Amino acid sequence: MVYREPSADEVELVRALLVPRRGAIVAAVLLLAVAVVVPLSGSDVPLFAALVALVPLIETLRCTVSLRIAARGGRVVVREGALFRRTRVRELDAMTWRHVHTDERAARTWLALLPGGALLAAALAVTTEDGTEVVITSHLLGRTRMRAIAQRIVEHLALPPPIAHEHPGPAMRERIVGLGCLGLAGFLTIVILATPAILALQRRTTAGEGRLELICRERCFFDGITCLPGGTLEGSYPPGWYTVALEHREVHLRVVAGHRTTFECRDDAGIPTPVPDR
Incomplete structure (x- = not known):
């Protein structure tokens, strides 16, 4: 009409x-x-x-x-x-x-x-x-x-x-005006429209942070979390120094913005150097 x-x-x-x-x-x-x-x-x-x-x-x-x-x-x-x-x-x-x-x-x-x-x-x-x-x-x-x-x-x-x-x-x-299930097409529309905004928010949130990855060959402790052998811990953190406790020593790891620090949790492991996170 x-x-x-x-x-x-x-x-x-x-x-x-x-x-x-x-x-x-x-x-x-x-x-x-x-x-x-x-x-x-x-x-x-x-x-x-x-x-x-x-x-x-x-x-x-x-x-x-x-x-x-x-x-x-x-x-x-x-x-x-x-x-x-x-x-x-x-x-x-x-x-x-x-x-x-x-x-x-x-x-x-x-x-x-x-x-x-x-x-x-x-x-x-x-x-x-x-x-x-x-x-x-x-x-x-x-x-x-x-x-x-x-x-x-x-x-x-x-x-x-x-x-x-x-x-x-x-x-x-x-x-019904404006009611009814969105259906598959509506859900896909939401995903298409929302994905760029969410990815931009994700990049903005982590732009000034670095990645820290722990590969647990032995039991280690980080940030109140116990990582058992065979497990991994990974996340984004502000730049700075972070302490990982092993069974017989403590290791201080550096996190740099835009870089990834990967450390294998074992007593004979060396201190890793942060590398650019691609």
């Missing part, structure tokens, strides 16, 4: 931005953890952890919808706008409406997997004078907001109080 600008004789009943609070909170917490905790840990930025943080953020943006409902004479105009979607406009004859209610169903979205109980999507629906039920909006997250919107409409049109209709089945995917 072609987008049409609001006319001067329209009376705006509703202007709302429906943002899934659960997804926004979880996305903010995960992104804060990736941005603050991971750089302070002194290790590489885990790609998987960053992707996990991006999934609820992107899904929250997909589920965020702007809803505008206006009355013009005996007609009602509904406008829905979502990210990366053309504004959807519906114009309906309100003179035949007898009841307004919300159609509430379980939401098909990754956000439903987050803690906090069942996640319901609600759509505005009307019953006409001939008994026909017409859904006038898509199923959107924010059931409480949708009920308040229904109340605002019936007050303006002088209709009976709205009724909430809860259904056990999930909302139809084709009737």
Whole structure:
């Protein structure tokens, strides 16, 4: 449907931005953890952890919808706008409406997997004078907001109080704006878009650090960790001197920014020289 600008004789009943609070909170917490905790840990930025943080953020943006409902004479105009979607406009004859209610169903979205109980999507629906039920909006997250919107409409049109209709089945995917599983294509899109940013963050985090690798031929102790024979320890560390304790002596190893220091943990091993880390 072609987008049409609001006319001067329209009376705006509703202007709302429906943002899934659960997804926004979880996305903010995960992104804060990736941005603050991971750089302070002194290790590489885990790609998987960053992707996990991006999934609820992107899904929250997909589920965020702007809803505008206006009355013009005996007609009602509904406008829905979502990210990366053309504004959807519906114009309906309100003179035949007898009841307004919300159609509430379980939401098909990754956000439903987050803690906090069942996640319901609600759509505005009307019953006409001939008994026909017409859904006038898509199923959107924010059931409480949708009920308040229904109340605002019936007050303006002088209709009976709205009724909430809860259904056990999930909302139809084709009737949902900005909802639905991302699927394989969506996940691959996230990976493609996120990988350059994460790699750049990783390089920035470790740009002023050096690599230290311990190959444990014998038991050794480093940074509170016991490395048994056959194991290895590796990580990024700020430049400086670090102590590795062997069974009969202590070895002081130098870490240089942009270089790799490799040491074999055994009593007769010499002190290695840092080499450029390619």
